Structure formats: structure tokens, C-alpha cells
Amino acid sequence: MTSFGLTDEHQMIAQTVRRFVEHEIYPHEAEVERTGVVPPELAAEIKRKTIEMGFYACNFPESVGGAGLNHLEFAIVERELGRGSMALNHFFGRPQNILMACKGDQIERYLLPAVRGERMDALAMTEPGAGSDVRGMKCSAQRDGGDWVANGTKHFISGAEHADFVIVFMATGEDQTPKGPKKRITTFLVDRGTPGFTIREGYKSVSHRGYKNMILDFDDCRLSDAQVLGEVDGGFEVMNEWLYATRITVATMCVGRARRVFDYALDYAATREQFGQPIGKFQGVSFQLADMITEIDAADLLTLAAADRLDKGLPANREIASAKLYASEMLARVTDAAIQIHGGMGLMDDYPLERFWRDARVERIWDGTSEIQRHIISRDLLRALGA
């Protein structure tokens, strides 16, 4: 484990979360993988234990009942969680920090219950016709008297299966700019059960079985001003203020999972014998291990350094994009190499390696594809030179 610059508290946070994942999550993974569902009693138990440990919503400030972890500390929590199943870790609740934008009655209705683990959230941006191009969204809310009437469809929405309310981005108008029309976006808090709003089963995914993606339909769904998060037409501001930090989550979880995968590969290389000796004695295998651990450590440091920049109030958009890009691509290489080292057994479901390999695939897609991360990184560099 990389310990550069980490304090005793950081190490203890890591050990505690890792131990929790090993004892409370690992034993149930095979079953969730087989059935594709998390039994409700198990979900409730994971949540209860997380609350007891004071880790639930630990990314929220103490003033609203969270543990007040900074970005670096939270990245360490997420890194260790990344070792375990996303379907199960969902109940080691980490509500969207965008909820800190709640005002007035919203604090009692959404923010505080989310932090206490009483209500769960999901975040909906993506649509069938608008993925990377968020501004291209068609879901819209039109003014009707003092209210809003929402129509459209969101898809690929994680966590919506268990959500009591959803944070939804909607187009609420259009501005004419020299570069053409530009949509205005507003963020809404929508309760499950609101008339005209339905959550239905999404697609079957190759990655993270049991961590379902759902489809949300809005059909003349009436919403009031009290459900606007942030300002009307201020959706992009809310997004920019809160959402880019969540990409650190993807990066750091990839690092945690890669370390788990690496341990399998290392152990197998040390114990599997062919040609009369452990396969780790063949350079063809040992050099793969050397490359794997080097990349894992590099991704770990890149990610923690990006989180640390946020804590120091330094610009971190580019660094976060680099961490997300590198860590997710690293995980793809590490899981692939781990299977290679296991030979034919690596593909069989006797080992979890084939699962890690499948799970790794989505990391290069969600929360901004690798291409979008490269776009962010290169724009950040070139824009400064006027290009």
C-alpha cells in the first residue's frame, strides 16, 4: 500500500475500511454475482454497520452530521471500498455531495435524511441521446403557472433501484450564442412516487452485476420551485461545483480493485508450478508482475495527489481527469494480465478474476469516457496558449 505522505489516521482509516470490506462484503459477492440482486436484509445490515462505525456519509461535513473527511481522506475510504462489490458497497452510503447545495426545507427533506441513511439518492444526467454531450439533453421542464412540467427519459442511472429521490438535470430553456444555441440546465430533486415519474429496469450490463442501471421516465411530471436544487438555470454551476470531484471516486476505486487483483496474481505466480518451478520464476511472468505493481502505485499516487490538490484549493480539474484516465486504463491492463498469469483458470468462475476483468470495462466509460478525460486534459493545457 502506498503510504507516501499519509498519516497514521489515514492508514487506520484504510485498514478499517479494508477490514470491513473483507469481512462484510467479500463473503457475499459470489451470491450477488450469481443472482444479480442484493438481498434487502443484507443491504440493511451493511447500512446499519456503516452507520454504527460513523462511516456513513463520511464525505459530508460535520455540520450536517457527516464525518467531515477531506478529499484525500475520502479517496482513501473509496480506494479500500473499491476492492469490494459495487452492488454491496452501495450501502456503505456515500450520498452525492451535490446535496450540500440544498436550501431551506430541502435540508430537512433531502440532505439530512440522506446523511443519516434514511433516504437514498441517485443522480441522473445521461439520456439515450445525450451521454458525453450532456448539454445535448432532451429531458426538459417547461414553466406551467408557478410549477414545472417535466418530460423525457434518462437512462443508465445507477442506484435508482434503491433511491428514494433522484437528482435530475433538465433543460429549462435555450440561449442564442455566437457558437449557436446553448441549453440552460436546471437541477431538480424528484421524489420516488411523484405522479408522472417512473423508475424501471434498465439494461443487463457485463460489469458490476447487481449494481443495476435504471431508466427514468418523466411524463408530464409536475414539479414545484421548491424542488429546484441551486438556482433556476444554474444546473451547470451546480455540476461544476460538485461533480468533478466524484471522478476521483472512479480513479481511487480502480486502484483498490487493482491491488486486490494483483494479490491474486502474485500469489498464483508464487505457487503455480510448471516446468518444475513456480511460474513466477519465469521472466515472462515476473516482469508482468513488476509492470502491474508499478502502474498501480503510479495510479495511486496520481489519484491521492489530485485529491490533495482539491484539499489545498488548487485547480485540480486536469489532475483529476489524468487520474481517472490512467487508473481506469491501468485496471484494464492489470485485470487482463492477472488472467493471463492464471492461464485457463483465470477465465473460469472458480476465481473472481473473470469478474474483475468484466467489472473493469465500465470504468473507462462512466463518469466521462477516456476520450472525454483526454479532451479535458488537453484543453486545459492548450487553452492556456490560446489554442
Added chain:
Amino acid sequence: MKVLVPVKRVIDYNVKVRVKADGSGVDLANVKMSMNPFDEIAVEEAIRLKEAGKADEVIAVSIGVKQSQETLRTALAMGADRAILVVATDDVHNDIEPLTVAKILKGIVDEEQPGLVLCGKQAIDNDMNATGQMLSALLGWSQATFASKLEIDGDSAKVTREVDGGLQTIDVKMPAIVTVDLRLNEPRYASLPNIMKAKKKPLDEKTPADYGVDPAPRLTIVSTAEPEARKAGIIVGSVDELVEKLKEAGVV
């Protein structure tokens, strides 16, 4: 009442143990170390006593290398109030013997005057199962070993012990030494608020000399060997064949 809980830093129970090439012991260089699992149960019990209002302070003690500080921080993060570290060696391969540990603990008991000492029944590294018993002899206190249940009532404690034939319940006079077994409780995870507080809780550093104890070993390790590898099994086709094979092996 103060409760004293000795905790030992041992090789993590998940680590595959390897014997050192020279046979002098188990290789501990660069391996993951953790709190002895039985000691964790003792810490948990002490914290529960405090939560139940039966104890007002939980003191964790560790005797060994300086790195045992981490083990103490874990106890503090679980909820112990303060810690005492007795640095008795700077060599991770030097296991401090039970009698030395018991003598140092006696010195700490004399100073701290706890009403109860909760120990693990044994440490999973050398399985000595001796420290608690030796401490009780040195102090002249009552002892209850292998506890799977502990109820404190004024100046006596009712302890259920796991013995070979089943369960035995005894009453012991306080102050007492209780060594804990696996089924006493399920230790909690460190809580996040306690992790953040652990650094601020007092941790005193001492040496064996502070208690007038010489930590030099008295025992000599002659050799250490890996357990014999398990022989491969066979698959039998029928019950008859199974009985046949068992007869051949002379077990039925």
C-alpha cells in the same frame, strides 16, 4: 473501576506464515502485523463494560517493539481511553516471553490499580497461553481463563468458561484476571470518530527497567519447522470402497 487490557502485536492471521531459512523462527520482515484476535475480544469486552457503566476507564498496554504503537492506536480507535507502550526490544523477531510480560504487567497493575485485567487466552503467534495465569500468580489475584461470558456484580464476577467437556460457570472475587475466548463477543470495527480521536489520546512510553524487569530471554528456540504438508486425498466410488479404505488405514 479501571480495566487493563494487554494487547499483543502478532503476525496477521491471514498471512501465510513462512519459517526463516535458519530455522530460528517465523519470518516477520515486511509482513502484515495486527492485534492478536483474542486481545481484540478483550478490548471489545472492556469497552462494553465501560458502556454498561461497570468500568470507567479502559487502558490498553502493549509490550514489545516500538511498532506496537500501531496496535495500541487500534485499541484506542476501538474506544480504549489511553495506552501504555513498554518498548522491550527493537528486534521484531524477539518475542518477549510470557513471564517477562507478566512481570511488567504486574508493575503496571501496581501503579494503575485496575479492578480487572482482561487478556486474550493466548497469542496466535506462539500459542503460549500463559501470560494471564502467570500474572494472576504474581499478583495473588483470582483468575478465570477461557471466558465465553462475563458478568460483573460488585466485587465478584460470574465467568462462563469454555472447557473440554462443555461450559463451566465460576464465581471469582475481584480484582481478577480474566482471559477471554473466541465466543465472548464479536469485536467492533474502529469507528471513524474514534480513529480521528485516537491520536489525541494519551500514549505513554515506558521501558522494562521502569518496572525493574530484565527482558532478556530465558528460553532458547532450538528449531522451527513448517508443519508437514497435507497428503493428497483420494476420491472413492462407493460407501463400500470408503469402508474398505478406512479399514486399510486402520481407522475403523
